[in-house]
Amino acid sequence: MDLGLQDRTAIVTGASRGIGKYIAQALAREGCDVAICARTASDLDEAAAEVREEGAEVLALPMDVTEAGEPERLVEETYDRFGRIDTYVGNVGGNRRGSFEELSDEDWEDLMDLNFMSHVRVSRAAVPHMREVEGASICYISSIFGRELGGAGLSLYNTTKSALISVSKVMAQDLAPEIRVNSVAPGSIRFPGGSWDRRVKENPEEMEQFVEENIAIERFGRATEVADAVTFLCSERASLITGACINVDGGQSQSLI
């Protein structure tokens, strides 16, 4: 299947490791040039070299996307380098656990800035450029815990991930017909150095039980499996799909909608 991504340009935030790096590699494999960012320049350079091995041009911009002006710089430097922006994959995100009563304004503002506002800001800056091309699309990396409860201490994470799904559906209406907007909801994704990998190494038996009880396909998801779903959603082959949130979770989620 030709995904029609040859010679297009994508921005992927938080792509020095983990899911973001695999997404950048998958897009590059399809012939897409990629702009990537993360805070740690050395890790980002290593990731950029890996993405280049797929045959793509890569622009690697070390930055903290929560700092004022940085989302806009990411977009402008990408446009200056490649002359077009077809796709934005809003991947950057993190977690801050705590009970609702303990979490401070600062906690809320910090995680909203990282998991939600960074994507709003990059998207707002990118949309005028995306309107210049045919078949532009945005894809946010949410979580199954943006769709349903995911255990204790996740009020902040769940709220930011639900907000991403919500805004993507509103944007799909606002930006149609020129730009499609979707989100992906991964379940528990294990990759070397990631949080699930760490937990498996620390508590192998507990994690084995977790998988058995929670994931229908009886294994963790792979970052490549999320990357493949995102690449498809950003492609011409997904031209009828907008305003959707796709679970990529091996049957982990329990929500009926």
Ligand SMILES: NC(=O)c1ccc[n+]([C@@H]2O[C@H](COP(=O)([O-])OP(=O)(O)OC[C@H]3O[C@@H](n4cnc5c(N)ncnc54)[C@H](OP(=O)(O)O)[C@@H]3O)[C@@H](O)[C@H]2O)c1
């Ligand atoms: N892993 C899972 O099981 C899972 C499940 C559901 C959803 N998700 C979502 O998928 C996305 C990726 O998850 P992941 O597990 O791959 O994350 P990860 O391993 O923690 O990687 C996060 C990436 O974002 C960068 N980053 C973090 N803060 C940043 C900032 N302020 N500015 C710029 N870059 C920043 C990191 O590099 P630096 O630290 O150098 O900045 C790194 O490249 C997240 O949105 C996460 O919520 C993950």
